[in-house]
Amino acid sequence: MSEHDSLRLRRSALVEEWSHWVPRLSTGAGSSHASAGALRAEITESWRRSLVSVDPERDSAPASAGGEALDRWTGSPLRGPLTELAGEFRSIAEDAGFVTAITDESGTILWTCGGRTMRRRAERVNFAPGGCWDEQAMGTNALSLALHTGRPSTVFSAEHLVATLHDWVCYCAPVRAPDGRILGVVDISTTWDRSHPLAMTMVRSLVSRIEAELRAGRLPARGPRVRVHCLGTGGAERAGTPLSLRPRQLEILTLLALEPDGFTPGRLREAVYGDRPISTSTFKAEVSHLRHALGGGIANRRYTLTSPVSCDAVDVLRALERGDTTTALRFYRGPLLPFSEAPGIMEWRAHLEVAVREAVLTSTDPEFALRYSERVPYDTEIHQHALRLLNPGDSRRPLVVSRLTTSLPEPPAHP
Incomplete structure (x- = not known):
């Protein structure tokens, strides 16, 4: 008998046993004899436990x-x-x-x-x-x-x-x-x-x-989690104590937090430096200094975080995935590392800005538009959206009108 035929016969026997015993076990009519035949005892014991909830x-x-x-x-x-x-x-x-x-x-x-x-x-x-x-x-x-x-x-x-x-x-x-x-x-x-x-x-x-x-x-030490703040500002801390990180190191840490599957060395170098002629030793030194500041926590061959790190940008993305715009706006305090020109950061910055903005524009809650408009004073569409959602007698309309007026381009000067 071929291996495939043997497997097919075994499968058929198990399907027959399943069809016979699972309905009985589901109703409490099964007995210890359910472990006979093609079934192993640990399987039927697991069936009994599982059927309570599955x-x-x-x-x-x-x-x-x-x-x-x-x-x-x-x-x-x-x-x-x-x-x-x-x-x-x-x-x-x-x-x-x-x-x-x-x-x-x-x-x-x-x-x-x-x-x-x-x-x-x-x-x-x-x-x-x-x-x-x-x-x-x-x-x-x-x-x-x-x-x-x-x-x-x-x-x-x-x-x-x-x-x-x-x-x-x-x-x-x-x-x-x-x-x-x-x-x-x-x-x-x-x-x-x-x-x-x-x-x-x-x-x-x-x-x-x-x-x-x-x-x-x-095995990572069970120490305090590192927290990265990269929206509207830049910094990191452990247990409330700021970590001394250079801008490049903060960029690397932010990228690793945003991409949990990590980077090959070449891809991370490109995400941080782009086409700039930076030596491999300079790049590796930045990673090494960051690893030292974190007390380890970065894998070697493929750069990825191996110890817990939380990040406000990640919190925004997770909130948006859940449809929780309130939480997303609470964490979104501004653009991702606004002064960074690292290609990877710029790409994630644009992604976050578009995601948050679309969540606001597709919502019918004026509170979202009002809160977000504080971060984007020159976004005319956001101010117009807020104005449409506010009731005519809402006391906040003058503020929105003022923001909208400020965001509009100045008319050309007449000769």
Whole structure:
């Protein structure tokens, strides 16, 4: 019998068991005999736990709150080691037709990679950053089992509780900190017909590499978070104490905060200096000084933050993603590093300005237009928008009329 035929028969047997037992377990009619036949005991035990909160017919994993996964990834101790090994992860995923994922200790996916086809299939079930794959959210799967048992886990086809996952096979193992804590899991997934025992060997190898990085001291210290202020001004602080950063270092820190996936050295140098003839040693010295000021926290081969950093510009973007214009305007105090001419900063500055402005112009709340107009005194369209939204008797209309008049170009002088 061919390997494919063997897998097909195994899948058919599991689908039959699932169809027989899941409806009974859902109604409390199941018994201990549910672990007989093609089913493993740990699978049926997980089914019982999961059915308390999970509908087997749901179509995808629930999502965490907007921006939450990015915040978790930014502060995750796994981010630094993964950044060092990202090329290996991508090679395994794309060459072998897998999608790989990293979660935190709660089962929320923080990072994925894979070929375009597999990534699209994975995204349909929200096997993507922000997807919640713990047992209470998505039932029996390799990620939830590995987190529950603390051991490597494989879940094939209809061993998954949720029917939409029956076309998948997943291999997963927990990642432990040097002190033994589970920090998350590494998962490799593909379609059931591509199941192969070597996949678990790859997972174990990747986990071993990550844990070796953590033991080598790359686990970030649990110190105070660095806060970057880059809207309308420029500066950074740790626990309320200002950090002494040169303008270039602040530009680099801002770019790293805005792009959590990081930069290759060449791309970061271009984003900071553009076409200016700056030596590699000068650029590396700026990164080195910044790393020293942060107490580490920047990966070597691919420049990315490996310790928690918060940033007002990132707060604005996350708020806009949630549709929270009130919060976005509270953080938006002006253009991004207004005196910087670094190409990467100028690009992000324009992006932020357009995003905030459009949020204001598409809102029917006059408060947004009034608050934003304080930051853009010469934006005629914003003042006109505010005037349209204010009631005729509103006491703030004279102020808006004054701002509008000031923003209008002066008429040409008559000869």
